[in-house]
Amino acid sequence: MSEWTKSSWQNFTALQQPKWPDQKAYQESVDTISKLPPLVFAGEIRELKKQLAKAVEGKAFLLQGGDCAEDFDNCTAPGIRETLKVILQMAVVLSYAGGKPVVKVGRMAGQYAKPRSSDTEVVDGKEISSYRGDMVNSLEPTPEARIPDPQRMLKGYYLAAATMNITRAFTRGGYAALNRVQAWNKEFVKASPMGRSYERLARNIDQALHFMEVIGLDTDTPQLNQASFFTSHEALLLGYEEALTRQDSITGKWYDCSGHMLWIGDRTRQLEGAHVEFLRGVLNPIGMKVGPKHDIKVVKQLIEKLNPENEAGRLTLITRFGAKDVEKYLPNLIREVKKEGYKVVWSCDPMHGNTYTAETGHKTRNFNDILQELQCFFEIHWAEGSIPGGVHFELTGENVTECTGGGRNILDQHLQRNYLTNCDPRLNAEQSLELAFQIAEMIRS
Numbered sequence: 001m002s003e004w005t006k007s008s009w010q011n012f013t014a015l016q017q018p019k020w021p022d023q024k025a026y027q028e029s030v031d032t033i034s035k036l037p038p039l040v041f042a043g044e045i046r047e048l049k050k051q052l053a054k055a056v057e058g059k060a061f062l063l064q065g066g067d068c069a070e071d072f073d074n075c076t077a078p079g080i081r082e083t084l085k086v087i088l089q090m091a092v093v094l095s096y097a098g099g100k101p102v103v104k105v106g107r108m109a110g111q112y113a114k115p116r117s118s119d120t121e122v123v124d125g126k127e128i129s130s131y132r133g134d135m136v137n138s139l140e141p142t143p144e145a146r147i148p149d150p151q152r153m154l155k156g157y158y159l160a161a162a163t164m165n166i167t168r169a170f171t172r173g174g175y176a177a178l179n180r181v182q183a184w185n186k187e188f189v190k191a192s193p194m195g196r197s198y199e200r201l202a203r204n205i206d207q208a209l210h211f212m213e214v215i216g217l218d219t220d221t222p223q224l225n226q227a228s229f230f231t232s233h234e235a236l237l238l239g240y241e242e243a244l245t246r247q248d249s250i251t252g253k254w255y256d257c258s259g260h261m262l263w264i265g266d267r268t269r270q271l272e273g274a275h276v277e278f279l280r281g282v283l284n285p286i287g288m289k290v291g292p293k294h295d296i297k298v299v300k301q302l303i304e305k306l307n308p309e310n311e312a313g314r315l316t317l318i319t320r321f322g323a324k325d326v327e328k329y330l331p332n333l334i335r336e337v338k339k340e341g342y343k344v345v346w347s348c349d350p351m352h353g354n355t356y357t358a359e360t361g362h363k364t365r366n367f368n369d370i371l372q373e374l375q376c377f378f379e380i381h382w383a384e385g386s387i388p389g390g391v392h393f394e395l396t397g398e399n400v401t402e403c404t405g406g407g408r409n410i411l412d413q414h415l416q417r418n419y420l421t422n423c424d425p426r427l428n429a430e431q432s433l434e435l436a437f438q439i440a441e442m443i444r445s
């Protein structure tokens, strides 16, 4: 294998890259970003890797979630807070039931670029370029708005920084303290059966905290008053990722400081492709999506290439087969990985294999399919003597109607009521919490 540098990916083919019309403007944008401060620090990245290593052994559980595609216009304090709140709520439910720490990772602060199955789409009879994420072009369906604009990469950097900043403030500044679990419940969720189950759980936690105080234990500790929260996104735009790749002054190693964890999508994980080349050289925890089209031999080669030292916490396999196909593919994949002794976090993305188009034309996913894939994921792992280590969701704190089903039984015809996503359909806060309770049932220790 030739030597890795942060630019060596440029000698390989990179799929799913925008066709920037003005190369000079593009180069100026990445040059500017490469001089700006990193968004996260190597020490934090190492901490996440340590926590993920525990998930490999079943001593922690990974909860990763957020928008399919973050929207520049949604980079507001309420927008960020609401999504964070749902993730914190889900984490409380999961850690209470599972009896182990939950590693919280947002699809946040950089999830601005999307791979697409088609370069173009037809809107009102006209063929225009596809939307590729706010860091590339605009969702507005006009030919001009869809031209890739490198200034958007720069804007994405600043908005990721703003998101990171407020997230750190929320999670470290008392907002995420355990004595506030009740306060995270939202008005529209409170009135639902899920909201009420959550209130009960929150009361139990309050009682436990109160008891600790009564017997004189110190509750003024970071463990109770702060949450550790990490960021992640798909490492798709390699110019942006390279610009934020920095050498750690303590260890001399390279880290992609655009986010704590980066994943490689199902469409860009070619063994000899630029994305794999780039990610093999940075020391961040890496996720790799594995869908029904995988070739088991290639997956094994990818694991060897991305994690040659077989370091626990380095690699998370995010399987996304769909409820119908999970039985067909997951058992064999688990057996092959086990046979080789590869240390990976097994995470389930029950979203991307379950997308369909509703009669109304909306792209959607049904709650029961999502639940079924999750159930199969856990059962198959247990049957194979393997450890289901995490889950990966597309979700939002907003009261959207993008996925069908759930407690309120959203039907196809309801989807248009509040369908806001820029890309794939997300679970709303109530559906997310409901899933957390369902998973809690499955993993109850």
Ligand code: PEP
Pocket: 068, 115, 264, 265, 266, 267, 289, 290, 291, 320, 352, 424
């Ligand atoms: C995604 O996570 O939004 C995505 C595009 O997933 P996948 O690569 O698994 O299709």
Ligand code: CO
Pocket: 068, 069, 352, 394, 423, 424
């Ligand atoms: Co998606």
